[in-house]
Amino acid sequence: MGFEGIGASVRRKEDHRFLSGNGNYTDDINRPGQLYAVIRRADRPHARLLSIDTAAAAAASGVIAVYTGADMQADGIGGVPCGWQIHNKDGSPMAEPPHPVLATGKVRHVGDPVAVVIASSKQEAKNAAELLSIDYDDLPAIASVRDAVAPGAPLVHDDVANNVCFDWHIGDKAIVDAAFAQAAHVVELDLTNNRLVPNALETRSAIGDFDRSSGEFTLYTTSQNPHVIRLLMGAFVLHIPEHKLRVVAPDVGGGFGSKIFHYAEEAIVTWAAGKLHRPVKWTCDRSEAFMSDAHGRDCYSKAAMAVDAQGKFLALRVSTLSNMGAYLSTFAPAVPTYLSATLLAGVYTTPAIYAEVKAVFTHTVPVDAYRGAGRPEATYILERLVDVIAHDTGLDRLAIRRLNFIPKDAFPYQTPVALNYDSGDYEATLKAALAAANWDGFPARRRAAAARGKLRGIGMSTYVEACGIAPSKLVGQLGARAGLYEVANIRVHPTGSVTVFTGTHSHGQGHETTFAQLVSDQLGVPVDMVDVVHGDTSKIPFGMGTYGSRSLAVGGSAMVKAMDKVIAKGKKIAAHLMEASVEDIEFKDGRFSVAGTDKSKALAEISLAAYVPHNYPIEELEPGLDETAFYDPKNFTFPGGCHICEVEIDRDTGTVSVVNMVAADDVGRVINPMIVEGQVQGGLAQGIGQALMENAVYDSEAQLVTGSFMDYQMPRAHDFPPMITSTETTLCTHNPLGSKGVGETGAIGCPPSVINAVVDALRDYNVRHLDMPATPQKIWSLIQANQPRMAAE
Amino acid sequence: MYDFTYTKPSSIPAAVQALGADIEAKALAGGQTFIPVLKQRLNKPSAIVDLADLGLRGIAADDKTITIGAMTTHHQIETSEDIKRMLPGLAKMASWIGDTQVRHRGTMGGSLANNDPSACYPAAVLALNATIHTDHRSIAADDFFQGMFTTALEPGELITAIEFPIAEKTSYEKFRNPASRYAMVGVFVAKTAAGVRVAVTGAGQGGVFRHTAMEQALSANFSADAITGITTPSDGLNGDIHASPEYRAHLIGVMARRAVAAA
């Protein structure tokens, strides 16, 4: 065994299982007597449901049941709940229209579930679903936020005026207005953050099961947070108490946020299993996923920065329209508000910020958190705006950033938009990125590219984000309907191996390795002797799942606390066995020793004594070596860094190639550098994907145009250059590990660096801004429309 | 997919008979277009007649022609030494179709019978004026393509082979649809003793078409410069979220010049 503790690039324990086909995903699970559910979805964006004739479907071969929204209503089934409540500027709560599990009255987006057919085979269920005869009365529909708030726009929910779910703000408007009045420059920018389809490799799946002897329900589901699903579905939708509802999220093949939320299909299969007393499985087709997985991003912002003559930022004003889709998904209201507007200070000392957000209903799939959740949107606004300030004022984009950086001795730093950054060193990551990208050598590369007929550009983004969302008390004040602590149970077995039960969930991040390393480091147990268990509410105390890069910063901190308890108890047992005083016991590298002597005992000897307490301080100490800790964070963590992108544009076709991508990030303490690099690369791939390729397009009638991979451009491996990643560490000051989080940094920092590079490449074509994705057609049109200001260098 | 019966006949007459006996029966080649269509339930054949055992796989060359069996895969075409030497544009075209898996299953016969307006092969077949041999006749390329997803094939008629005349120069350039990676605009240029032919795929509303203005210019002077000034009218071209008709018209010029320069 080589070094396996904190800082070692241990190979991922779970990968052999995944890569050899031995993973256990939801769709791999089959329960005895299982039935198959197929959902008939709305093929139109907005219509009154006049009637659903189920007779032919119900009579079809193999069909066991056909249910509609009316059946669920008759059973008193609740709507899909929202987990976050935002308040309007006037203090009133947001509009929370009902979100029926199966549509009743109206359908409100293409993909809205209308009826479910349950049959002995998936084939029979599909055949019968086609026999459902649904009578619709079509209504006009809108897909874009700007159309939705236009006067006279069709309403998504009859009682939500102007389609506005809430109208929220943060910051001091008066101070900001005053600063704008004084400013040497006011630089304005309108931008759209394009809508994305998450497209996890594994589509969603759910199996409902009901045990007639115990009366217990089990839901197997593709979820990032099984306890939250149990809470939401049990308490609000199906009215099943927690002790009768088990939720299992086994191996999950990617989520990127889309598997955080409680979805209608989970409730449908669980409810149907209870009615039919048979297991019911539903597995999403890929085309179904495009119209039923919560989408990401989709907002339109008007931003303005007041700047003094030297380039110092004086005040920032941002007004955003954010698309919620047709219904509120679990965390949707938090995304454009507390996860985005609070990040608008970025890495800068901007003293006054005012942001307002109107969340808007449209006839589209619900929109919710997607890798980065709000922070990519804030970063995109800010980092594009900084480059546009440089463009408009003639100041240097690098110099402006440096001039406005929060200096490293200014931490903890209170921003004007609520957050308090604990640590960071933005100059360090900037320097590392500049060096790795050879920023100074760019002009020569641009000339060389011009000689080959290519337009070359370079762009950067310096960003900060907020992870490990918490503390519970604070998020409660901000509207979260849940706590945001994490739990860990560390079970040292009699012979010294360890099982970690964590409330976080892994859907590809490598937790089984990272957490095992953490245990190995703290308890001196080899990584092979540590197993990590997650994703089963019957095994794990109440945990909050994985999103917002919280698993190590919050979940890992709970593990450290639990391991501290293990060590403290172990010391008492060791003191008894070695007839020493507890104060003299030291624990290091898996051994308890008596200070100043050569007496010592291995952890396995202590654990054996704990479970076979023949010689044991039984009067003072309970047997066993099994400790649980809950950790509620004191603050968010604040990863940050600098991303630099270099592109070349083919002038004839408008095609953009990313020729270099550099990320220098501060993610706090790194447990496994290889896994961190993988997380950064994956995030950068999604960032480049958003900037250049991915776009969920609805037409003006709210039909989803990009309903498959034939039209939705997923990035492919060859679209990416080799990525140069590195870390510069400042420790998080308030959690025991000093870790900040790395799951989303790539997707957050990268997109503006790409667009900044594209705009830089087009500098002779008088381009100030272009919206993502920068497709060949868009670039070609810009080149066509703008004759060069001068001959290329 | 819907239920169907499956047969795998071992002779062409048996296959033709199986297809002729049942108007709802359909041929299956590599399945790379057909199976996705079945999975989406967009087609409901009663029977599937697999062409795999008809002996239609293979490439034969003499000094005037290359004949490619209908069931020959894109992979076989891209790696054939004869094709690489004698019709390099066609080998390159095959190597750019889909991905490795698609190229190992998909066939030239399947692609031509399907005549997807953004498929690649129609451009090579039309530019080279290849002959399409079927179970009972031969069809010139000029007569074969009849608009998107429409060909001269009669119901139940099977393509057995495609016969290409050897050319002095062949070249293909493809601007991929950013999402599907089919041809958004593909241009095949062939220079033969009979002159130059230029065929454009991916762009036209009616599928593959010949670019006569470019053909004339290139027949006089086979160089990229000769077609620099030639524009393509955008009416009749496809427009979608990835490319307007105007952008496609522009790309036809770019791809054509690049194809000629690389020929």
Ligand SMILES: Cc1cc2nc3c(=O)[nH]c(=O)nc-3n(C[C@H](O)[C@H](O)[C@H](O)COP(=O)(O)OP(=O)(O)OC[C@H]3O[C@@H](n4cnc5c(N)ncnc54)[C@H](O)[C@@H]3O)c2cc1C
């Ligand atoms: C991911 C992906 C990417 C692709 N990219 C490209 C691309 O870039 N360029 C491109 O050109 N194509 C592309 N294709 C399509 C590919 O080339 C297919 O192989 C081809 O279109 C169909 O060939 P097949 O052998 O798979 O035919 P099948 O799918 O089996 O059949 C297609 C149709 O032709 C009929 N048919 C098949 N063989 C015959 C025959 N001998 N006689 C009469 N009728 C017949 C069938 O009945 C069916 O209707 C792609 C496909 C995929 C899945």
